[in-house]
Amino acid sequence: MANLVLYRKYRPQTFSEIVGQEHIVKTLTNAILSGMISHAYLFSGPRGTGKTTIARLLAKGVNCEKLKGFEPCNKCPSCLEIVQGRSIDLMEIDAASHRGIDDIRELRDGIRFAPNKLKYKVFIIDECHQLSKDAANALLKTLEE
Numbered sequence: 001m002a003n004l005v006l007y008r009k010y011r012p013q014t015f016s017e018i019v020g021q022e023h024i025v026k027t028l029t030n031a032i033l034s035g036m037i038s039h040a041y042l043f044s045g046p047r048g049t050g051k052t053t054i055a056r057l058l059a060k061g062v063n064c065e066k067l068k069g070f071e072p073c074n075k076c077p078s079c080l081e082i083v084q085g086r087s088i089d090l091m092e093i094d095a096a097s098h099r100g101i102d103d104i105r106e107l108r109d110g111i112r113f114a115p116n117k118l119k120y121k122v123f124i125i126d127e128c129h130q131l132s133k134d135a136a137n138a139l140l141k142t143l144e145e
Helices: 022-035 052-062 075-081 099-113 133-144
Strands: 090-094 122-126
Touching: 022 052, 052 075, 052 090, 052 122, 090 099, 099 122, 099 133
Parallel strands: 090 122
Antiparallel strands: none
16 A cells, blocks of 8 residues: 555545535435436546546445445445455446457446446446547447447
């Protein structure tokens, strides 16, 4: 843990720690509280505004076993697996380096299966704007289905 870069070391672990994205936090926490989670969310904005962090928090929030209101507990097995990057039901894909249609087909194959341990299976596609045209179309088709 000593070799972590600052933005990872001090990454917010709860929605209340998010700064400057109050409207996003309110929307997502209302969805968690009401149990009305959409099948897909698109986060956009400049680098460093918390898109990936908020996506990970949403993954924890919808899968936490001991949710405190809308805040993940960060102590249950589900939260710990997500924080430690060990959850097989949370897939993070870097579209900057995995940008081809074969990568999206592989993702589509994973979507077909129910979650293994968590309540929800979550896919975070980072740098989605760098997908190839064919891959982007395949992803769009998947989201529409």
